[in-house]
Amino acid sequence: MKKLVITIRYDGTNYHGWQVQDNVITVQQTFQDAVEKVFQSRLDVVGCSRTDAGVHANMYVLSLDTDMDIDCKGVIAALNTKLPKDIAVIDCKVGENDFHPRYSCVSKEYIYKLYNGKIRDPFLANYSYFYKYPIDADYLNEQAQAFVGTYDYSGFCSVKSKVMNTVRTVKSFSVARDGDMVIFKVEADGFLYNMVRIMVETLLFVSEGKIKKDTLKDIILSKDRKKAGKTAPPQGLYLNKVNYQS
Amino acid sequence: MKKLVITIRYDGTNYHGWQVQDNVITVQQTFQDAVEKVFQSRLDVVGCSRTDAGVHANMYVLSLDTDMDIDCKGVIAALNTKLPKDIAVIDCKVGENDFHPRYSCVSKEYIYKLYNGKIRDPFLANYSYFYKYPIDADYLNEQAQAFVGTYDYSGFCSVKSKVMNTVRTVKSFSVARDGDMVIFKVEADGFLYNMVRIMVETLLFVSEGKIKKDTLKDIILSKDRKKAGKTAPPQGLYLNKVNYQS
Numbered sequence: 001m002k003k004l005v006i007t008i009r010y011d012g013t014n015y016h017g018w019q020v021q022d023n024v025i026t027v028q029q030t031f032q033d034a035v036e037k038v039f040q041s042r043l044d045v046v047g048c049s050r051t052d053a054g055v056h057a058n059m060y061v062l063s064l065d066t067d068m069d070i071d072c073k074g075v076i077a078a079l080n081t082k083l084p085k086d087i088a089v090i091d092c093k094v095g096e097n098d099f100h101p102r103y104s105c106v107s108k109e110y111i112y113k114l115y116n117g118k119i120r121d122p123f124l125a126n127y128s129y130f131y132k133y134p135i136d137a138d139y140l141n142e143q144a145q146a147f148v149g150t151y152d153y154s155g156f157c158s159v160k161s162k163v164m165n166t167v168r169t170v171k172s173f174s175v176a177r178d179g180d181m182v183i184f185k186v187e188a189d190g191f192l193y194n195m196v197r198i199m200v201e202t203l204l205f206v207s208e209g210k211i212k213k214d215t216l217k218d219i220i221l222s223k224d225r226k227k228a229g230k231t232a233p234p235q236g237l238y239l240n241k242v243n244y245q246s
Numbered sequence: 247m248k249k250l251v252i253t254i255r256y257d258g259t260n261y262h263g264w265q266v267q268d269n270v271i272t273v274q275q276t277f278q279d280a281v282e283k284v285f286q287s288r289l290d291v292v293g294c295s296r297t298d299a300g301v302h303a304n305m306y307v308l309s310l311d312t313d314m315d316i317d318c319k320g321v322i323a324a325l326n327t328k329l330p331k332d333i334a335v336i337d338c339k340v341g342e343n344d345f346h347p348r349y350s351c352v353s354k355e356y357i358y359k360l361y362n363g364k365i366r367d368p369f370l371a372n373y374s375y376f377y378k379y380p381i382d383a384d385y386l387n388e389q390a391q392a393f394v395g396t397y398d399y400s401g402f403c404s405v406k407s408k409v410m411n412t413v414r415t416v417k418s419f420s421v422a423r424d425g426d427m428v429i430f431k432v433e434a435d436g437f438l439y440n441m442v443r444i445m446v447e448t449l450l451f452v453s454e455g456k457i458k459k460d461t462l463k464d465i466i467l468s469k470d471r472k473k474a475g476k477t478a479p480p481q482g483l484y485l486n487k488v489n490y491q492s
Contacts, residue, residue, distance in 0.1 A: 011368040056369070076365075085371035119322075122257040123302070123373070125331035 004075065005063050005095035011086040012056045013126040013235070019050050027051075027087060031062070034082035038075070039068055048101035048242050049108065052194075054234035056127070058111075059090075061101045061242045101242075107171060109241035110196045112184040112232065116177075128181065129200075129236035133208065137177035140203050144173045146216035147186070147199060154223045156199055157192035158231070166192060175203065185240070194231050201229035247313050250321065251341035254306050257332040259372040259481070262299045264306075273297075273333060277308070280328035284321070285314055294347035294488050295354065298440075300480035302373070304357075305336075307347045307488045347488075353417060355433040355487040356442045358478065363426040374427065375446075375482035379454065383423040386449050390419045392462035393432070393445060400469045402445055403438035404477070412438060412469075421449065431486070440477050448475035 008031070016024035020032075028045060036042045048061040072092040079089045098104075113128040115121060120130040147170050154166040171187040184200050202219070205211040211219070211229070219227045254277070262270035266278075274291060282288045294307040318338040325335045344350075359374040361367060366376040393416050400412040417433045430446050448465070451457040457465070457475070465473045 009368050011371070080366065085366065086368045088366050088368045090365055119336055120326065120331065120334050122255050122332045122334045125257070127369070 001065050001067050001097075003063055003065050003095045003097055003099055004072070005061065005093050005099060005101070006075070006079075006089055007091035008057070008060050008062065008087060008089050010057050010060065010088070011126075012051060012054050014086060016053045017051045017055065018047050018060075027060075030084065030087060034079050034087075035064060037082045038078045039066055046101055048105055049239060051239060052234050052237075054126070055237045055239070056235075057239040059241050060239055061105075061244075063095060063099060063101050099244075104244050105242055106245055107187055107189050107243045108191065108239065109185065109187040109243070110191070111238045111240045112186075112196060112200045113236045113238070114182040114184070114200070114232075115180060116182050117180040126235050129233050131182075131204065135177075135182050135204075135207055137175050137182050140182075140207060141175040143206050143213065143216060144175050144184075144199075144203055146214075146220065147173045151220050152223055153192055153195060153220065155220060155225050155228050156195045156202070157225070158194040158198075159225060161193035163192060168192065168195070173199075187241075196237060197232040197234070198228050198230075200232040200236070203229070204232070205229040247311050247343075249309055249311055249341045249343055249345055250318070251307065251309050251339050251345060251347070252321070252325075252335055253337035254303070254308065254333060254335050256303050256306065256334070257372075258297060258300050258302045260332060263301065264293050264295065264297045273303075273306075276330065276333060280325050280333075281310060283328045284324045285312055292347050294351055295485060297485060298480050298483075300372070301483045301485070302481075303485040305487050306485055307351075307490075309341060309345060309347050345490075350490050351488055352491055353433055353435050353489045354437065354485065355431065355489070356437070357484050357486045358430040358432075358442060358446045359482045359484070360428040360430070360446070360478075361426060362423075362428050372481050375479050377428075377450065381423075381428050381450075381453055383421050383428050386428075386453060387421040389452050389459065389462060390421050390430075390445075390449055392460075392466065393419045397466050398469055399438055399441060399466065401466060401471050401474050402441050402448070403471070404440040404444075405471060407439035409438060414438065414441070419445075433487075442483060443478040443480070444474050444476075446475075446478040446482070450478070451475040 010027055015027045018027045020026050020029045032045050043064045046063050075092045076089045115124050115128040115130045116135050150169040152166050153168050169189045173186045175184050256273055261273045264273045266272050266275045278291050289310045292309050321338045322335045361370050361374040361376045362381050396415040398412050399414050415435045419432045421430050
């Protein structure tokens, strides 16, 4: 039995997230359909993370076990032929037997793209959050440093979540402007449900003065979802990197 | 009566081109729906060009006549509220009464984006043509100069077209590489049906050696559709500029 570790990218616009669900099209189900055509059997595909509807992935790691004798280059080419054009395999290698895309992961990085132009751009509608009010990226970057550290992040988690352990370590958080685009980048050992999207909207509340300067740490410590900002829309969010111990 | 001259941009992915047709969604129809909501009446919207299904526009000029007393800034904001997110109004001004988006136009510029990376990019699938064979953009740029001039371009026109005058003046044609993207840019006084897409695919035939070096001029003069290349797919094509006498 070989464990194939496969890296994909996907445009999440037309998917209800990663995980298989009834009556909607998901990336996992679409990927399993392609795997079935290539491997002639419906193999279990294990992913590194759930993602929400409309959320994208620049890098998403998954694994599957097979006893077929195929080489990795051939797997990439064959899967890319069977996958729809909004999902692409970019890497495939043979991993250790105990590798698990989710549990072996030491950290993940998300980016959030906010389009800060004067008029919305039709070509960015599915790939960023259009926000037309002025943003001082340097100021938000300074304020966002309050997120770095190990905290109980239950105030930055959708109330729909039922996860038990809500402590996460945020390793870095940056906000930077690139022309009309403002990019939020955050790395953590793990993320709660909607955590990045709530962090982004909370920073926008700081930008708008709805949340006072230098109070982010208090809001985190309050563990009160109502004190944080709303949830930024999904189309600006990208799973950007998944890191494993090398 | 005021003539409003409106500039829009659109992502053509989800549209069957500009022009109203039965049973399919088009940009013109969608725009007229928004106009009806803003102006409280179904006004005729005159466009600068037809575009094909899946083709995009960075700049598209249209006009409509109204006797409502509204200011241009208000029109931009109101239309952008009513339009779907893949169409945006970027400019509006009052034009001369005899202005016509199509007949007053002195030239148009199209660009064609070809993604020349090693593996297809899911985020570019609807916005470029994925072509993985090596391309020497400088060589194609040199060969493409044969297109510049005034010719009967009937060999570079879809056989479906019924246009009478097939003479067009191509003012410039360039091919340039920007990383993994190869950009074809062409300006002409007008274009025949599928003309740019046939020019691009003909240059790819030159790249692949299916058409011999320095024979493009002979192919144009032959007026034989079969001697030119096939038709490149629509999603790489963008109406980029529409020029009027100032």
